[in-house]
Amino acid sequence: MNTIVVDREKCVGCKLCYRACWRDVIRWDEKENVPRGVYMEDCAECNWCEIICPHEAITVKIDYSRPFPSPYIPGKN
Amino acid sequence: MPQGLDTQVYETDILVVGHGIAGLAAAISAKENQPSLRVTTVDKGCVGYAGKANKGGGHVAFIPEGGEEQYVEYHTRNLGDYLNDQDMLRIYANSTLKTLGRWESWGVKFIIPRERALNAHPIIPWKITLVDLDVMVQMGRYARELGIKSVEKTTIIDLLRKGDRVVGAIGFDLITGNTIIFKAKAVIMANGNQNWGIVPMWSSGRGDGIAAAYRAGAKMRNAEFGSFIQIVHKDSKTVSYGAEDCLYNAQGENVSTRANLEENLRTVVGGVDLGGSQSVLMYLEVRDGKGPIYEKVEENKLPGSFIGRNLCCQGTADPPFYRPWAQKFWDRLNAKNRAQCPGFDVPLRESVPAVVGEMSPLYVDHNMYTGVPGLYAAGDICANGSAWSGAVPTPPGRNRGSGLMHAVLTAIIAAKSACEYAAAVSWEDPEPDQIDALRQRMYANLNNRGAIRPTDMKWQIQNIMQPVAYTGYKREDRLQEALGKVLELKGMLPDLVARDPHELASVHECINTVLCAEMFFRASLARKESRGWHLREDYPHRDDKNFLKWIVIKDNNGEMELSLEDVPIERYKYKPE
Numbered sequence: 001m002n003t004i005v006v007d008r009e010k011c012v013g014c015k016l017c018y019r020a021c022w023r024d025v026i027r028w029d030e031k032e033n034v035p036r037g038v039y040m041e042d043c044a045e046c047n048w049c050e051i052i053c054p055h056e057a058i059t060v061k062i063d064y065s066r067p068f069p070s071p072y073i074p075g076k077n
Numbered sequence: 078m079p080q081g082l083d084t085q086v087y088e089t090d091i092l093v094v095g096h097g098i099a100g101l102a103a104a105i106s107a108k109e110n111q112p113s114l115r116v117t118t119v120d121k122g123c124v125g126y127a128g129k130a131n132k133g134g135g136h137v138a139f140i141p142e143g144g145e146e147q148y149v150e151y152h153t154r155n156l157g158d159y160l161n162d163q164d165m166l167r168i169y170a171n172s173t174l175k176t177l178g179r180w181e182s183w184g185v186k187f188i189i190p191r192e193r194a195l196n197a198h199p200i201i202p203w204k205i206t207l208v209d210l211d212v213m214v215q216m217g218r219y220a221r222e223l224g225i226k227s228v229e230k231t232t233i234i235d236l237l238r239k240g241d242r243v244v245g246a247i248g249f250d251l252i253t254g255n256t257i258i259f260k261a262k263a264v265i266m267a268n269g270n271q272n273w274g275i276v277p278m279w280s281s282g283r284g285d286g287i288a289a290a291y292r293a294g295a296k297m298r299n300a301e302f303g304s305f306i307q308i309v310h311k312d313s314k315t316v317s318y319g320a321e322d323c324l325y326n327a328q329g330e331n332v333s334t335r336a337n338l339e340e341n342l343r344t345v346v347g348g349v350d351l352g353g354s355q356s357v358l359m360y361l362e363v364r365d366g367k368g369p370i371y372e373k374v375e376e377n378k379l380p381g382s383f384i385g386r387n388l389c390c391q392g393t394a395d396p397p398f399y400r401p402w403a404q405k406f407w408d409r410l411n412a413k414n415r416a417q418c419p420g421f422d423v424p425l426r427e428s429v430p431a432v433v434g435e436m437s438p439l440y441v442d443h444n445m446y447t448g449v450p451g452l453y454a455a456g457d458i459c460a461n462g463s464a465w466s467g468a469v470p471t472p473p474g475r476n477r478g479s480g481l482m483h484a485v486l487t488a489i490i491a492a493k494s495a496c497e498y499a500a501a502v503s504w505e506d507p508e509p510d511q512i513d514a515l516r517q518r519m520y521a522n523l524n525n526r527g528a529i530r531p532t533d534m535k536w537q538i539q540n541i542m543q544p545v546a547y548t549g550y551k552r553e554d555r556l557q558e559a560l561g562k563v564l565e566l567k568g569m570l571p572d573l574v575a576r577d578p579h580e581l582a583s584v585h586e587c588i589n590t591v592l593c594a595e596m597f598f599r600a601s602l603a604r605k606e607s608r609g610w611h612l613r614e615d616y617p618h619r620d621d622k623n624f625l626k627w628i629v630i631k632d633n634n635g636e637m638e639l640s641l642e643d644v645p646i647e648r649y650k651y652k653p654e
């Protein structure tokens with residue numbers, strides 16, 4: 001599964017990453033005032049959270065080993 | 078209804094479900110048409126970022142003045158395969174310039190001036206200009222200035238009715254789970270089409286709107302064309318632009334040059350789509366034991382080429398075409414793939430066809446009216462249902478850049494129709510019994526005794542929708558097999574369990590995706606011919622005698638009812654030769 005890493009030193013709590021996350025993967029932790037990657041199974045790795053962040057405080061680590069369904073013949077290859 | 082949840086009720090004259098590009102364009106147009114009307118949008122995502130328009134593309138197609146009829150003829154003969162509504166296609170062709178003008182007036186910046194737009198096709202007058210990926214932010218700002226209200230992080234599950242008329246919608250807040258009820262005079266569905274989740278960048282539409290409209294009595298058309306396919310690298314699962322020209326099988330044979338397809342299919346494919354037909358070719362190679370299929374990287378001339386850099390950001394765009402957000406988007410994705418994806422830097426990269434979907438069958442007329450009083454549609458949700466493009470998954474309908482243009486154009490039309498309707502009707506409240514029943518249905522899977530997680534169900538659906546043998550290259554026995562699997566999943570839906578509102582939204586996406594898959598396979602079985610994108614191994618030719626018809630689907634007391642509607646070809650200008 002993809003993971004999200006937040007650099008708390010750099011994060012200013014502007015919530016832009018949360019707003020940009022159209023799959024509702026990122027939730028806002030109001031207590032700590034930081035984003036959390038809660039529903040990572042739905043991450044579309046569009047990287048919008050990264051490119052919108054004015055401080056490069058958030059990173060999506062893509063899991064390239066995630067499975068892909070049988071491309072051609074059901075249950076094969 | 079689970080304990081501890083509240084209900085919030087909104088009243089608005091026009092409710093727009095979805096604030097992707099079609100939704101925002103519809104809301105803006107409605108408010109501009111009738112500033113006194115209250116216009117509200119609702120979406121799972123936030124204004125400025127929701128939807129597909131900012132996911133990497135940004136190509137906007139238009140037809141230059143004087144080229145409209147040539148475009149209609151070319152499209153009908155080569156892409157629509159005579160299954161398009163030629164009147165609707167003509168409306169599209171005649172409106173693209175006007176649409177650009179109105180769109181621009183909302184503060185949207187086009188990167189290339191119209192007069193210097195790129196030619197997108199060697200034969201027909203079809204031009205491309207560009208928007209940057211902050212297009213939705215620009216439109217969101219304008220919508221807010223106009224006084225449009227937007228409700229975010231909310232999923233709409235069903236439409237509310239009074240008699241036959243749609244008078245609102247019901248859903249829930251993704252964060253709190255609270256019930257959200259909208260009362261409205263007219264509703265515009267702009268919440269996207271069905272993508273099966275296999276290529277997640279396309280997954281803003283998961284069939285929720287299609288299913289809600291279907292349950293409210295709306296018809297569907299052209300559901301069998303929901304298998305838009307891209308070629309992706311198997312390792313990164315990212316689209317491999319240009320790979321279709323340099324594919325090799327495991328025996329080292331160049332399969333791209335093999336004239337795409339078997340002789341008997343070539344006549345029916347007729348240049349409809351490279352990616353789609355190529356996927357069938359790849360399937361045939363693998364079926365015959367010659368797979369896997371590779372992209373020979375050094376032969377792919379697209380990255381770095383004029384088109385590659387300037388339209389697809391594969392390389393740095395030249396100054397006149399430079400789009401800061403699009404460049405950032407692609408540079409970031411490409412850099413990650415290069416640095417982290419195992420096997421990125423090899424001369425032969427395994428490539429596979431990935432079924433995106435783009436099933437968009439909500440039936441609408443030329444006014445974007447669904448036939449259910451009070452219910453209109455715009456954008457991807459009805460792109461096949463309006464039949465403008467015919468026998469191809471749409472958008473992009475094999476017209477690069479038509480997705481955005483179609484979304485904005487149909488939004489402008491839908492807004493006009495909805496405004497006229499809203500001005501003419503009086504308020505009606507939804508029936509309270511219906512609200513109770515829908516609320517029960519909505520929360521049925523929340524913390525129930527079920528054992529199936531939505532992620533597991535999604536994986537099972539993807540394993541039915543992805544194999545090219547089922548969805549790309551069809552045959553009676555395989556379609557029956559696939560439909561059987563879908564019906565099996567349908568029986569398992571009550572066992573889906575959600576632990577929180579986000580998962581509950583995923584459960585509903587599963588329910589709606591299974592419904593769409595059933596439509597897709599039933600319609601595919603009914604069309605016993607090959608036409609456009611719909612390729613049948615057992616019926617390899619186009620059959621104009623029996624199938625110059627639209628397959629229409631409607632709910633009949635819980636059963637899916639299919640019927641055939643004649644394409645009025647005798648009235649149309651272009652007829653099969």
Ligand SMILES: Cc1cc2nc3c(=O)[nH]c(=O)nc-3n(C[C@H](O)[C@H](O)[C@H](O)COP(=O)(O)OP(=O)(O)OC[C@H]3O[C@@H](n4cnc5c(N)ncnc54)[C@H](O)[C@@H]3O)c2cc1C
Pocket residue numbers: 022094095096097098099100119120121122127128129130131132133134135136137138231232233234248267268269270278279280281282283285286455456457458472473477478479480481482484
């Ligand atoms: C990667 C990619 C590249 C593309 N490139 C181009 C291109 O270059 N040119 C082009 O013309 N087209 C392109 N397209 C297609 C184009 O982006 C779409 O046709 C267009 O954006 C569709 O707009 P829409 O508003 O109809 O649908 P969407 O953008 O899908 O918006 C639907 C909205 O509805 C919301 N929604 C869904 N279900 C619910 C629910 N139950 N309740 C509330 N809200 C809901 C979604 O969150 C979403 O915001 C591309 C698409 C993708 C994915």
